[in-house]
Amino acid sequence: MKAMNRHSGGSLLVWTLAVQVLLCWSGIYTTDSIDSTKNCKLYSDSESERKVLKRLEPLAQRNFTVDSTNADEDYTYVFQLCGDAWGASGAGVVQLDNKKAKKQTVIGMYNATQAYGGRDWVMLIYRDGETYDSHCSKEKRRAIVMISCDRDMDVGKLGSVLENREREQDCFYLFELVSSAVCPPLQSQLSPGSIILIIGVCVVAVYLIGGFLYQRLIVGAKGMEQFPNYAFWVEVGNLTADGCDFVCRSRSREEAPAYRGVATEPLEEEPEERDDHLLPM
Structure with a gap:
């Protein structure tokens, strides 16, 4: 127990x-x-922008990086959809200065998001980044990520296009990304008639294969008898041929002969006339 x-x-x-x-x-x-995209707070909340963000759900919780190097600068940019890029709280895009021990500069915040989309593209904007030191009237930085459709790629590498800061206001950092997540759904190219035809062919195939296996393995038929319902289809074929012959042929099968021939029925033998009484006795 x-x-x-x-x-x-x-x-x-x-x-x-x-x-x-x-x-x-x-x-x-x-x-x-x-729905990790709910972490993004839209700059001006709207149902249409929320639907655009929903399209980007497969890209959530992933860091994308790109290096930008020239004679004077050496930066690494980190982008994350509705998440903390490089661990920076609230930052959607972060700039790392490789010449200054990875010094972080927040380019855009995901709690100030704008999202616009077309048939095969999405433009994501992160606003309210850190202010410029001397450029762009010391306004806040802003990151724009252009995501375009590529059905052959789940998600590509982040690309840095340009930093537009040689102006008084509305400066921005522009990035590009390709992904199948923003591609429109494929429309069926089959017409209703084609679908019905495909279903019919499948039904016939199942009937023939299943009937053949049943006749061969269960009934034990051989040769043409293995064909399902062989006697029925033979009869249908004969009746179809007879009907086609009756409808399509203009000449009757049994035509009256053009001349009178010899009767086919055997003639009755006439009784033999005996003329023995005419002979002299």
């Missing part, structure tokens, strides 16, 4: 641990994977 109690208690403990692990995994999955 004690052994049975120990066995029952061990099973209950195992099941309890399994349920707890499952609940923890479900909680992690729910918080991390379901």
